[in-house]
Amino acid sequence: MSQNPTNPTRRGFLAGAAMAGGAAVAGRVHAQAAPDPAITELQPWNQYLGPGVDAAPYGMPSPHEAHVIRRNVPWLTADSVSSVNFTPLHELEGIITPNGLAFERHHAGVADIDPAEYRLMINGMVDTPLVFTLADLARFPRENRTYFLECAANGGMEWRGAQLNGCQFTHGMIHNVVYTGVPLRLLLEEAGVQPGALWVLPEGADASAMTRSVPLEKALDDCLVATHMNGERLRPEQGYPVRLVVPGWEGNMWVKWLRRIEVGDQPWQHREETSKYTDLLESGDARRFTWVMDAKSVITNPSPQAPITHGPGPTVITGVAWSGRGTIPRVDVSLDGGMNWHTARMSGPSLDKSMHRFYYEFDWDGAPLLLQSRAMDSTGYVQPTKEQLRHFRGENSIYHNNGIQTWAIDSDGRAENVEVG
Ligand SMILES: Nc1nc2c(c(=O)[nH]1)N[C@H]1C(S)=C(S)[C@@H](COP(=O)(O)O)O[C@H]1N2
Numbered sequence: 570m571s572q573n574p575t576n577p578t579r580r581g582f583l584a585g586a587a588m589a590g591g592a593a594v595a596g597r598v599h600a601q602a603a604p605d606p607a608i609t610e611l612q613p614w615n616q617y618l619g620p621g622v623d624a625a626p627y628g629m630p631s632p633h634e635a636h637v638i639r640r641n642v643p644w645l646t647a648d649s650v651s652s653v654n655f656t657p658l659h660e661l662e663g664i665i666t667p668n669g670l671a672f673e674r675h676h677a678g679v680a681d682i683d684p685a686e687y688r689l690m691i692n693g694m695v696d697t698p699l700v701f702t703l704a705d706l707a708r709f710p711r712e713n714r715t716y717f718l719e720c721a722a723n724g725g726m727e728w729r730g731a732q733l734n735g736c737q738f739t740h741g742m743i744h745n746v747v748y749t750g751v752p753l754r755l756l757l758e759e760a761g762v763q764p765g766a767l768w769v770l771p772e773g774a775d776a777s778a779m780t781r782s783v784p785l786e787k788a789l790d791d792c793l794v795a796t797h798m799n800g801e802r803l804r805p806e807q808g809y810p811v812r813l814v815v816p817g818w819e820g821n822m823w824v825k826w827l828r829r830i831e832v833g834d835q836p837w838q839h840r841e842e843t844s845k846y847t848d849l850l851e852s853g854d855a856r857r858f859t860w861v862m863d864a865k866s867v868i869t870n871p872s873p874q875a876p877i878t879h880g881p882g883p884t885v886i887t888g889v890a891w892s893g894r895g896t897i898p899r900v901d902v903s904l905d906g907g908m909n910w911h912t913a914r915m916s917g918p919s920l921d922k923s924m925h926r927f928y929y930e931f932d933w934d935g936a937p938l939l940l941q942s943r944a945m946d947s948t949g950y951v952q953p954t955k956e957q958l959r960h961f962r963g964e965n966s967i968y969h970n971n972g973i974q975t976w977a978i979d980s981d982g983r984a985e986n987v988e989v990g
């Protein structure tokens with residue numbers, strides 16, 4: 570920021586922001602006082618013509634943003650076919666994940682499907698088994714809706730303690746996308762669901778032939794057969810040309826490269842809902858069919874990959890929050906490891922089962938901090954601490970870790986993943 574620090578309008582703005590955020594912003598951001606060559610000298614970009622409109626028929630980010638990429642955790646994924654990479658949450662703003670940065674999780678690599686040969690079959694307990702082409706799907710009424718997709722294993726490496734240094738790795742198995750798709754209900758109605766049907770089984774066309782049992786009630790409620798993400802065709806990594814959207818529910822059920830939907834009267838008990846995607850409790854029992862992603866949040870800035878690079882004074886904390894059960898009307902931020910809480914300022918659309926953006930502006934005195942965020946969703950549910958989670962779920966779980974994250978900030982602004990007890 571380089572506005573004149575004595576400008577009364579700006580002071581008024583800061584006071585207003587402080588009231589809105591509940592934070593006391595006493596300090597001010599000072600513009601450079603000495604002559605600055607970056608403003609007094611002509612720069613190259615002022616003096617030479619740039620590339621023309623034909624240089625990039627499909628646009629790419631500035632080369633200066635080359636560090637804004639998906640990353641993986643090498644020890645977690647020995648090969649890249651059955652693999653996962655992570656969304657760089659600490660580099661993003663707002664609520665939409667750009668298509669090139671949406672994390673990927675595939676069990677058998679990315680299927681390469683010829684759209685002309687693409688087919689979607691509906692069979693099982695239906696009056697008329699049907700096969701749709703892409704062109705057929707385009708003749709059904711379609712809807713645009715924004716949802717987060719979170720892998721159930723997001724944060725899975727953090728169950729037993731703080732481990733990975735960066736919100737990209739602790740929380741980056743999530744993306745938030747505007748989908749365009751046909752309500753699954755319309756396709757099922759076209760086929761005619763028979764009495765007694767209670768479940769559907771979406772199946773992927775990739776080499777893993779991913780399948781999950783989904784209750785018919787959910788399928789008829791808000792599931793989409795999606796063809797587009799953020800306005801353009803689905804990316805190959807995200808299931809081109811068609812993926813299932815299962816709002817608020819664990820990512821594993823959002824079958825990519827969708828080729829078939831079987832209708833039945835009981836769950837199929839396939840691998841991904843028996844051996845995997847279950848939560849082993851201390852008692853030896855396993856929770857099953859834990860579909861909904863509970864409310865969760867994380868501070869993205871500052872965080873281990875994005876330290877505070879300025880000294881004491883006005884400081885912006887930001888992060889994201891989401892819930893598979895509704896919207897996020899409120900996020901609280903703690904600077905002292907959960908002893909005191911301050912209500913954050915929400916900014917941007919508040920949509921059902923979508924990511925929300927929060928900010929907390931405050932005047933940092935340069936002392937070490939223990940930063941936490943705590944989401945509350947529209948059902949009144951409050952994000953638990955990791956201790957509370959372990960109390961009920963033990964330490965054997967991989968999936969559904971929605972505990973409160975702590976970043977320790979030292980007086981130089983560096984951030985580290987820690988737990989407070
Ligand atoms: N056909 C198919 N669908 C799939 C998968 C897969 O491997 N094959 N992976 C699932 C898992 S575990 C997750 S978390 C999400 C990831 O979606 P993304 O790659 O768009 O992030 O897709 C799900 N759908």
Ligand SMILES: [Mo]
Pocket residue numbers: 674719720721722820821
């Ligand atoms: Mo997943």
